[in-house]
Amino acid sequence: MKNIRSIVIAGITAVMAFSVCSCDSYLDVDRYIYDMTSLDSIFKRKSLLEQYINGASMYLPREEILWWKGEDPFALTTDEAFCSFKMTPVDYAQGKIDRFSSSYDYYNRFYKGIRRANQVIQRIHECEDISEVDRRDFTGRAHFLRAYLYYSLLRQYGPVPILPDDPLPTNGSTESLSFPRGTYDECVDYICENLESAAAMLLDERPDVSTYRVPTKGAALSIISRIRLEAASPWFNGNPYYYDFIRHIDGVPYISQTKDLQKWGIAAAAAKRVINLDKYALFTVPKDADTPELPKNVPNGNFPNGAGDIDPFRSYNDMFTGEELALNVSEYIWTAGFNNDVLYVAFPAVMGGGNGLNVSQQLVDAYKMVDGYDINESSQEYPYPVEAEAWKPIGNNGKSFSGYQMPAQVAKMYDNREMRFYATIAFNHRYWEASSYAGTEPNKKNLEVTYYIDGTGAAWGDHPDDKSFSGYNCCKYVHTSDSPKGGYRSKYFPLIRYAEILLNYVEAMNEMEEGVVYTDEDNNITVKRDKDEMRKYFNMIRFRAGLPGVTDAELNDPAKMREIIKRERQVEFALEGRRFFDLRRWGDLTKNVGTFYGMNVNAKSSNREAYHKRTAMTWQYSIYTISNKLMFYPIIQTVMDKNVKLDQNPGW
Template structure:
């Protein structure tokens, strides 16, 4: 199967799995009729509408990939690093979707206005194109709402010469959310298919529309957008309600409701359950052990192998909607894999933080500081590994006795990294070249040595998103696979979180059921089984803690935590402090196994950084446009 590349008029590229190649999409010229002269031209134009989709795993231009507190990288000189550093303003938003997505929205409306006039085009295709364009209008608005809060609602295509006195203002946040939800419903009513053919994988579907709508309702119910302060006891949470109350249009229209509305959680729960049912009815399910290719040798543990492949398998049944653009040379896999001094192609620089390391559960499915059988007091001492399943030699005690997701997704000092290795790599045997032993002290195989780049700043290395067949021996041979924009595992956690916030004994029990689906696949005990050993009461507050930790683990490095921390109003707690890790500058165990700050700036300003800045140029052009707080 080849990749189909779709090129828009502004040279953005979107690829869809296919068996042929497309020519360049016609630009919008004085004669737009050329774009709809026949069915083939219309198809190209539809694909150009998709070309405005932000690339969630672009190595430098993704706003939410390496920008939370999950990882720290050796690539602080790249564009994305401005976000954890707090170096973005209205004058220099660094990565901004404001202008780009409004262009995409206009392009979708032009398709809706012209598609019926395409000669000799199948009516069924016309209807589906209308549904997909409507879906994209909704999705692009959803991204704007997620980034900027209250946005301008584009309900029709505006002429490029619209006079300034007719420019639109921002609409109130709750109105935006409902309008986008209705637009997703409109796309479904227009005939979004339940699934796309394999050659069109990545195009819109009904389950995708329902899933994104459900996520949007979850965000709308969360503290950031539901009052601007927490409605439960949490001394670490920020209160931005006062700042949000000042966000008003020039005519005095309040754009943010600062009164908590508990009913939004029920709305989010209902939407998530509807989306789950639609996904499961169409064969979408969690990736399981039987889905793993039989030829895959490592990881040797079947649960860890399943977890490693859950998103990297090209045919995973778990994805509801995916970005199908192929990964490029400097993206996730090469940035995460062990340093290759021989043949290049591996940059050794995506390093999980100590915050993330501590977030993973013990093998008993409990937080490391709550498991009575886990020796938390000596977690930051080091000793020789006696269980040689995951590595050999001295390592931090914190790295032992952990859950399968930890070993599937994290490489620690003296652990195995599953990939196709050189014959002389540490840990490689004559009968197994599918894993290598990685070490992170200064002079080790993944150590910094004398380099100023391409090292693991925390003394750990990421494995999530790296296919186990990645080949060191051929200079970093990437195995391409679709990247999940949303998958079923997330929907289960969305549903559980909403039910927990609704409260009530039956809702808490149902929430456990859906979290346990994730935990069972992860090879850890159910919530009731695990917490029985602690004597804890699994009330609403405790379940809130559990579902948030489960999201942090399960959705690690999947573009989620950047937004989750914001919507929980915990930006100051998590994003306003330096990352921590091992002392990678040391050559001995005694020096390396010490917790140190990673010397990269981390800044989160409240309330400023809870929303993205609208570019100052747009504020100056549109007299009706107001800026977000702090900019």
Template structure:
């Protein structure tokens, strides 16, 4: 895909119609697209490449943490600040619209699936291509239901008139459609690809999205079965957590699904939002103190436990190695200097320029800026699903069914030990309550900045506990420029104050431009019509 998908998509641009008033109406209708295009396998592949284009975006994955207690998005025009602090509205000019891109992608999938059967080509290959398109459509419906709840479900291209009156389908029905689709197409997809096809949808991707949705909808028995099927496909954890996210290690055996990029042609152009101004970035996404505090000590104890070894004066010492791999904190050696956001005379001072307002920077994906000639124009793929998630999904599903056996500990231990952490202390983490706490914390620190935390908050219904109140960052003090030694003497900085309405904020508002066109859509609870 990286070598051909996005180049061939431009062949299709002329086949797609101009944008209609309603963004559900994306049906390519001109004569060439429906008669001349489908004359060979190459034509069908070109059409499928167009379906792949824009199926997801790294920007959306990175910024999802800002809706959770993991991060703060300081620039409201980037679309996620209001969603994070509880002030989102349907007509927010800077709000994030995932609705229209999703339905644009769905319409392309429906167009492909309605037309590809006329292509004279190998039937097995055609079946595989249809399975890829069905996955991409299912992924959009998965995303829509997670964000908006009830949404219109259509499996055919729509005319403008149809799109303007379509009704919503219940979330349970749409989610069942997604699960049924993923289960049906999994056997029709290859386990892996080689050469130019690396990055296309695999059997593991279909099963992994299925397991994720089964976990999210509390179908734990099904989730266990699906996870076991994935675990038999040959995936493995990459040897180094810190290096897993570097460009030279992409497409490794841990990656199950990712968004493929290539510098210059189809670049990943959003990594610059993470470093602060002295590193050439914007400091847009700011990790929170709450996230930093969630990492255990390297002996496996939380910082709140007695005799854990945690020192408030040296809060970053002897911590889970994933902390220093994922977050740049005061006094850490980063890009040749000791990072200092806590003194006003520093170029990285939290209250100046394009710098993090919590004093913390995300380091995942940007651990080595020398990996890129231009941080705003990179070829780094964005991981959507990786094998560590499957292991923790399996463990959580088993915990929720009360079947806490050796396989549960083995799955969690594999993730922890890869990161340099000790195995789970089975005398401390023995029952369902303790194990639930452990696996939830493990998910948080393992997947920071990977777009999963908000969906966990949503399904665990812990929004009022973790998304309400002030957002804190690092303590102020001094950083020795020669050694990085810290002298912390001030209070924690405050980045933002948030509210959370449990009757409203688990769902996003449907964009006003959509409800203005189609009155049948209504609006999600708690938001103005």
């Protein structure tokens, strides 16, 4: 941080310098504050101060709005899914934005929230009717907000300016209010320092669900874990692609050109620190009479030593659907309120939904068979069907397990898959309950949805694009009672959950060189490439899903283990908004995102075999143009024009 202060007092956007006289200026407090009371009065009273902090949190990105009307420009920039109809995020994936585009221009919005957080940190001592416990907690919240808003800037724009901690004067000169960007590592260190400050002051837990977006100590430490893992990853750690991404005022590379392997140790220690809180655990649901028997190669011991006493489907499914109250989900670390637009996009049009999300065949194929084998190397006990058999129905009376129903017409290619598959992917002939619907219209509940051109999930009414072009949709957040025509169950969206911490820990350890030890002396944590630790925590994820654990041969091979971890993250966090950030940090985005595949939805229900063939998608919103310049969003040109100290991102 001394380097930040000496090299660049990072901070304020150029637009500040040219709008200091406007009441809408970035440097001014929101206009409604003046309508309510004076700024000085706000910092005298606890109730107004808390409103002010809550107002600052409104500048955080709405990560829970995943697709339609989504606030995340990267939500559709992956190999997970595309949308049937025009959604704003697709512009970025198709390369239709530029440095003049106002689409997803959050640069000033995030800095405005940072300004608020700075005001709280600097003036909270003025509050007269607040306890010291609340004063510390409010200060911690402000540090968290400042850190997460900078992190949001870093994710979207790459290295950014960092404001001086003291609020800047509104009458400063253009020169005094203009600052260059910090380097990536400087930004990471500053963000983590603020999160450390937040963790030291925030409460360990919140008393009720109404405080769902208010962070805790565990949330602050968990975001450090995420950031440190990203900073250690190849795209941001010695990446030669950025050899000429240089700060022009002093010639310093924005992305260090020297690979620092110690960063993996820092990341591993950060994850272990959250584990050592002993506060979080993977969410599980006990087995009952309709829990299916485990395959023979899955340990039958009690969780976390096996999956013998849990229901793997419900243990994953019930976290997301609202079946379990958020406060009872031991895995939730930081959450947001759920946005039902996500469900509208997922639901078939005939049932009142938008029918707009097309999950890719690539994601479908990533799910393993129920005994943990890849579909391309399946076992004799649970074989993946050959192409000539894959389209045929499972027959009999279908299947049911863990409260989940598979109609008899479901294709064999979807049979005997791992439980996370059924909790996430809506495929042809899936059964949709929608039990909250109490009307009399046909096909609004208890519907077997099919995506043939003449199926129940085909386009509806005067909206020809409201259909599935891939033959798949997302059911991850859909409760059996949810219905666009009835109502939606209350639920929460996990901004970060404990499964991520465990996989962060395993990945960071796997990348540490054999024999290298890293010690975090401040927190008394020592880490190395410990195969027993890797096995223990990786297997927790596998066993919760009802799958066998990792083998010795896999643990002994860092390259093989790396690919296993990547696959596990792809499936575990499917359609949660994490995929872009993983693919980017690994340097895999341009390799993985190309042609989408799905089923042949132009086939009729009378030709099942033709339907169930992998088909390249040619719909206009499935054509992505992914290049390296899309790793960072461009800084809008109006900002660049007003601050000569800023450098634009590569390619823009």
